[in-house]
Amino acid sequence: MGMGLEEALKCVHCGFCLESCPTYVVTRSEIHSPRGRITAVKLGIDSEGLKTCMFCRKCEIACPSGVKYSEIFVNSRKSNPLERSMLRLLEKPSSLALPLKIGMGVETSLPLEYRDQNEDLIIFPGCLTSVISRSSVEKAVKYFKGLGYNVKVINTCCGLAHSHVGENKRAMDIVQKLREEFKGKTVVSLSSNCSAFMKENGLDVYDFPEFVLSKNLPLPKVNEKVTIHYPCHAHVVGIEGYIRKMAEKLGLTIMDSDDPYFECGAGGSQIFFNKQISSDVMSRKKEKVMKSGVNTVISTNPSCTLAFIKMGLKPIHLVDLL
Structure with a gap:
């Protein structure tokens, strides 16, 4: 069986x-x-x-x-050739900028390539963050270097997207490759669902707000009203609480939306391959967000950020506030 x-x-x-x-x-x-x-x-x-x-x-x-x-x-989902082609793009984020700009109508840029000598901290943006929000990666590098860390940025996919369409062997091959790259290094992920997936598969990584709070790193005070979206996989593994705690430590005024855990609508690859159902979920999510009274959404996961951009909202990563 x-x-x-x-x-x-x-x-x-x-x-x-x-x-x-x-x-x-x-x-x-x-x-x-x-x-x-x-x-x-x-x-x-x-x-x-x-x-x-x-x-x-x-x-x-x-x-x-x-x-x-x-x-x-x-173990039941079967990928199709188009999905498999997209997955190969995710493994090389530098190839994503043009397709996303043309296909989704969003502003994109090339991933930041950065490496210090004798790096002791790896910044893992995931596949999409580097392309749709390069400035977030730049701010992460600046923040950690200002605290004395030598950093390296690794731009690639964690394997979660592969798992979503049933490409399990490829997903585990990616996890094993990352395990070898991460060995002996502190790893901080800027993508909460990537963080969750890697943790579930035995990789020793921190989600960004988790690391900041665990190490009691210094934070500025920010006078801004926001609402928060909790990414789905981060919620499953129980790391989403760090997002709110860091927001509170930053001094943000948090306006609660209706069910901040509700799916953003990106749904893995659904935003690309099942646009109608994705759009319907995004519409429902936007209604819930707007009940907060603000349109600035803390989003620590890039596919969610992409969905919020499509909704006409203003998504920001916690690192953007540093």
């Missing part, structure tokens, strides 16, 4: 997952719900629902039976 099917059989179809699922919330369709997707796996059906899953994993948090939906999904 396959790992995905074995886990699927633990589901008792109680329905607690339904309202936690962004695609069910916007479609009200059982096909696009965790329960519906699990049913398809049990029946061996190549359901459309398996292609629309945003892999936010909020269903895992909601499930009273402790079903590991992510294990079912990554």
Whole structure:
């Protein structure tokens, strides 16, 4: 029995997952719900629902039976050639700038390449941060160098996007490569979902606000009103709390949105390949954000940042405030 099917059989179809699922919330369709997707796996059906899953994993948090939906999904999802081509681009962020600018209409730049001699701290922007927010990477370098660190920037994919479309072997190959590159170094990730994925796969890394708070690094005071979005995978592994704690330490006035944990709408590759359902989730997310009364959103994950840009909101990373 396959790992995905074995886990699927633990589901008792109680329905607690339904309202936690962004695609069910916007479609009200059982096909696009965790329960519906699990049913398809049990029946061996190549359901459309398996292609629309945003892999936010909020269903895992909601499930009273402790079903590991992510294990079912990554062992059942099959990638297509277009998705595999996109994944290769993510592994080389320098190749992403033009496609993102043309395809998504967002401002892009080439990734920052930087390395000090005898580096003792690695800054890991992930694949998208370097391209859609190079200034955030530059500020991270300046901040850490100002504190006496020798830094190196590594621009690549963590493997999460591969896992999302069922490219598990490639994902684990990337994790192993990173394990070798990170050996003996302190690693600080600027992408919270990358941080979560790497932590879950045994890599010793810090999310940016986690590192700042853990090391009690100095912070300025910032007089600004913001709301906060908590990235999905960071929430699953329990590191999202550092985001708010750092925001509070910065002195920010935090205006709470309606369900700041709700999926942003980017949903892994959905923002590229399932644009209608992605747009519907983004519309729902924007409504929730706007209930905060502000349009400046703390976003520590680049795909979420991309979604907020598409919504017409103002996403900023915590590092942008230093």
